Amino acid sequence: MKNETIISIQNVTKRFPVGEGEFTALKNINLEFQRGEFAGLVGPSGSGKTTLLNIIGSLDSPTEGAALILGKNISELSHKESAWLRNKHIGFIFQVYNLLPVYTVYENVEFALLLQDIPKAQRKKMVMDALDWVGLASMADKKPDKLSGGEGQRVAIARAMVKKPEIVIADEPSANLDAANTHAILKTMRELNENLGTTFLFSTHDEKVMSYLDRIVHLRDGAVEEDEIIKSKMANK
Amino acid sequence: MKLAFQLAYKNLIGAGLRTWLNVGVLAFSFIIIIFYNGLIDGWNEQAKYDSIAWEFGEGKLLHADYDSFDPFTILDGHGVLEKEQLENLTPVLLRQASIYPEGRMLSVALKGIDVNQTTLDLPTAALKNSLASIPTVIGRDMADAANLKTGDNILLRWRDQGGTFDAAKITIVEIFETNVPTVDGGQVWIPIKKMWKMTGLENHATFYVANEKYQPSNISGWKYQSQEMLLSDLNKIIAMKKISGSIMYLLLLAIALLAIFDTQVLSVFRRQKEIGTYISLGMTRSQVVGLFTVEGSMYSIFAMILGSIVGVPLFAYLSKIGIGMPAASRDMGIPLAERIYPVFGIQLVVGTILLVVIAATIVSFLPARKISKMNPVLALKGKLQ
Numbered sequence: 001m002k003n004e005t006i007i008s009i010q011n012v013t014k015r016f017p018v019g020e021g022e023f024t025a026l027k028n029i030n031l032e033f034q035r036g037e038f039a040g041l042v043g044p045s046g047s048g049k050t051t052l053l054n055i056i057g058s059l060d061s062p063t064e065g066a067a068l069i070l071g072k073n074i075s076e077l078s079h080k081e082s083a084w085l086r087n088k089h090i091g092f093i094f095q096v097y098n099l100l101p102v103y104t105v106y107e108n109v110e111f112a113l114l115l116q117d118i119p120k121a122q123r124k125k126m127v128m129d130a131l132d133w134v135g136l137a138s139m140a141d142k143k144p145d146k147l148s149g150g151e152g153q154r155v156a157i158a159r160a161m162v163k164k165p166e167i168v169i170a171d172e173p174s175a176n177l178d179a180a181n182t183h184a185i186l187k188t189m190r191e192l193n194e195n196l197g198t199t200f201l202f203s204t205h206d207e208k209v210m211s212y213l214d215r216i217v218h219l220r221d222g223a224v225e226e227d228e229i230i231k232s233k234m235a236n237k
Numbered sequence: 238m239k240l241a242f243q244l245a246y247k248n249l250i251g252a253g254l255r256t257w258l259n260v261g262v263l264a265f266s267f268i269i270i271i272f273y274n275g276l277i278d279g280w281n282e283q284a285k286y287d288s289i290a291w292e293f294g295e296g297k298l299l300h301a302d303y304d305s306f307d308p309f310t311i312l313d314g315h316g317v318l319e320k321e322q323l324e325n326l327t328p329v330l331l332r333q334a335s336i337y338p339e340g341r342m343l344s345v346a347l348k349g350i351d352v353n354q355t356t357l358d359l360p361t362a363a364l365k366n367s368l369a370s371i372p373t374v375i376g377r378d379m380a381d382a383a384n385l386k387t388g389d390n391i392l393l394r395w396r397d398q399g400g401t402f403d404a405a406k407i408t409i410v411e412i413f414e415t416n417v418p419t420v421d422g423g424q425v426w427i428p429i430k431k432m433w434k435m436t437g438l439e440n441h442a443t444f445y446v447a448n449e450k451y452q453p454s455n456i457s458g459w460k461y462q463s464q465e466m467l468l469s470d471l472n473k474i475i476a477m478k479k480i481s482g483s484i485m486y487l488l489l490l491a492i493a494l495l496a497i498f499d500t501q502v503l504s505v506f507r508r509q510k511e512i513g514t515y516i517s518l519g520m521t522r523s524q525v526v527g528l529f530t531v532e533g534s535m536y537s538i539f540a541m542i543l544g545s546i547v548g549v550p551l552f553a554y555l556s557k558i559g560i561g562m563p564a565a566s567r568d569m570g571i572p573l574a575e576r577i578y579p580v581f582g583i584q585l586v587v588g589t590i591l592l593v594v595i596a597a598t599i600v601s602f603l604p605a606r607k608i609s610k611m612n613p614v615l616a617l618k619g620k621l622q
Contacts, residue, residue: 059517059613079521087519098514098617102251114240115519159518 006166006199007033007056011065014051014222025051027222028065033201035166038193040202042210043219049203050171052219056201057090057169058082070166087115091160091198093170097152099144099159105131106140109158116163130162134188150181157185161192168192170202174209186212238531241524245532249539256536259496263540263593266493268548270486270589275552275579276560277482281475283416283574285468291417293467294356294446298326301458303443308333311346315441316458325451327354328442330432334395336407336425338383345379345425347395349432356448359420360413364428369408371431376421380412387412393425398437405435416574490593493540494600501533501604512608513617522609529608533601537594552581 014026026048033039041049054060055067058074067074070089074082086092091112099108109130113123131137134154144152153173160168170189174182190212193200202209210216218226249256289295299305303314311331318326327350334347350357352365364372371393375385385391387409394404407427415421433439447453453461505512515525559576 054614057517059617079523083516083519083521083524086517092517094514094517094617096510098510098517100511100514102248107247112518114243 004035005032006035006037006070007031007201008068009052009056009065010068012052012055012062012067013064014048014055014060015063025222026055026062029222029224031217031224031227033199035199036193036197037215038190038200038213039215039217040204040210040213041217041219042203042205043225044205046221047219048222049219051222053169053171053201053203056167057092058085087112088163089166091163091165091168093153093156093160093168093173095172095175097144097156097176099147099152099155101144103143104140105136105142105144105147105155108144108155109162112159112163126162127158130158133161133192134158148181149176150178150184153177153181153185154188157188157192161196161198164196165198167199167201170200172204172206173202174204174206179208182206182208238527241528241531242535244528245535248528248532249535255500256539259493259500259536260539260543262496263493263536263597264544264547266486266489267540267544267589267593268551269489270593271544271548271552271581271586272555272579273482273486274479274585274589275555275581276577277475277479278582278585279556279579280478280577281472282580283577284471284475287416287574288468288471289464290358291415291420292357292446293464294327295449295451296447296453296461296463297467298445298447298453298456298459298461300443301460303331311443315438315443317440318442318445318456318459322456323445325448326445327351327356327448328429328445330429330436330438330441331443332395332432332436334393334425336383337392337394338385338389343383343423345423347393347432348424348426349429350426352428352430354446356446357420358415359426360411361426361428363411364426367408367410369410371405371407371427371435372410373407374411374413374426375409376424377412377414378418378421379424380409382422385409385412395435397435403435490596493593494596497533497536497597498600498604500536501529501601504529504532505604505607509611509616510619512611513613513615513619516613517617522611526602526605526608529605530598530602533605534594534598536601537590537597540593541590552579555579556581 009029009031012026012029013024015022015024029048029052041052043049051060055062055074056069058069058077061067061075069085072081072085074085077085100111103111106127109127110123113126118126128137128140131140134157136151136154136158139147139151144155147155153176156173168189173185177185186209189200192198202213204210214230216228216230217224218228300314300316302310304310311333315330330349332347334345336343336345350359350361350364352361354361360374363374380386383391389409390406391409392404393407394402397403407425429442433441453463512525515528516522520528556579559578561576562574
């Protein structure tokens with residue numbers, strides 16, 4: 001793992017308007033993540049995990065403070081620049097997979113590459129490679145409604161990984177999966193992390209997920225409660 | 238843009254029945270708009286052609302005192318041209334008269350025409366070849382209204398130059414079929430030379446019909462009306478008909494566009510997760526707006542294809558066999574054939590396609606604009622915004 005800060009969260013506060021007042025989802029968060037980390041944000045519902053992930057994914061911006069992703073302050077990016085950042089450098093894995101229902105598995109995985117104007121032959125190789133990584137090459141022509149939950153999430157992983165992004169954000173990826181599928185997808189993600197050096201950032205309260213993480217950031221009420229490095233795993237790397 | 242079309246195509250095909258319902262309604266609108274306009278254009282062409290062939294020729298030289306809309310001008314609205322001015326002109330003398338079929342009195346316009354003329358389609362050769370003392374040709378409508386048939390002799394009463402009533406028997410030598418009511422209903426055509434003798438208006442004419450070789454020039458006491466001027470009333474009627482017809486097809490188009498608008502509004506709400514996913518995958522909001530707009534306008538492209546599959550053979554068939562018009566339509570007073578052959582010109586087809594595509598794009602863009610204000614985080618959660 002290179003010692004290179006890829007995500008830098010500096011004094012980030014996020015408030016949402018609620019009725020007449022405001023709800024503070026994140027309170028003065030300071031965190032850094034290095035390239036190749038396999039880390040997770042852990043905490044109960046309402047602790048700010050997803051809000052922080054959304055900011056890191058440039059889907060949202062902080063009310064105060066700065067979030068530097070790959071050296072870019074996401075608050076200063078235009079819509080186009082932040083779309084480019086997401087398209088090129090950040091992959092998303094969602095709790096409910098968010099696969100596009102009218103597209104096949106192949107087309108879902110191919111989508112991000114279409115936005116990058118990659119030639120068709122190269123695209124095909126990249127998509128099939130990504131489907132190979134998750135063991136779904138044989139299901140390329142299937143529609144999402146023909147897949148099981150585990151298969152759907154593996155397609156989502158392939159979609160996030162096909163462009164070989166620096167960062168993959170996985171928001172409760174195991175929430176709709178049974179234990180066997182959870183372990184299967186986490187093993188896949190772990191292998192991709194190790195083979196491609198991709199930084200994985202999870203939000204979870206699933207202990208099965210936590211057992212795979214190198215680092216666990218505990219959040220409570222929008223603040224960092226504990227930043228725990230799992231030394232045994234780090235040492236193994 | 239190419240990507241937007243590719244994605245929109247996949248989305249629409251993937252949407253299944255919803256897409257085909259919209260496309261079906263829009264295709265129906267396409268067909269009706271083109272059909273209706275084609276019918277009007279066909280009628281227009283036919284009416285102009287018939288009016289020229291039966292009544293207007295290349296133009297008319299009218300006596301200055303004669304006004305075709307004022308029957309009181311018939312009495313004095315006539316005159317004589319010099320012999321050298323008569324070249325390429327067919328004289329028509331008009332007088333008011335009455336006929337008495339079956340003992341009833343019927344007011345008619347008595348028209349004398351040169352029996353050798355070839356400018357108009359009126360069957361004047363029948364007048365020339367007849368041995369009757371006053372051979373007469375009338376149109377089918379006139380014959381039906383007066384219950385007359387070929388060979389009938391009826392009494393005609395007219396006033397001569399001095400205003401004295403005179404009467405004689407006329408013989409119907411031919412009943413002609415025409416689509417032009419202004420040479421048919423209430424009209425009695427006799428040889429002009431006979432009429433000159435009957436009225437004492439030797440060499441007089443109320444108007445002259447010009448043929449294609451006639452060169453208009455200023456002639457004192459006469460006014461020249463070109464073919465274009467003579468057709469202007471007909472053009473106005475057709476234009477009015479088009480406007481009233483356009484209300485019908487705009488309503489139809491509005492229903493089709495409302496269906497697209499509804500689908501788009503629903504899409505923006507129902508597909509919020511999908512919108513959020515597009516944004517998370519790296520599309521800009523404006524690209525997503527573009528995608529939804531292209532989806533909407535693609536309905537019109539699909540409709541055009543579907544409309545062509547159904548419409549092209551249908552229109553080709555109708556252009557060939559024509560469309561029968563009800564007999565009552567002839568009472569409108571404008572040239573209307575028993576069958577109208579619709580004309581589907583390039584301008585009509587391209588114009589209709591552009592109208593529908595542009596309108597569909599606009600109604601698709603309006604609800605899609607909402608996406609540009611959407612919070613992608615809420616969209617991903619599928620929360621209504």
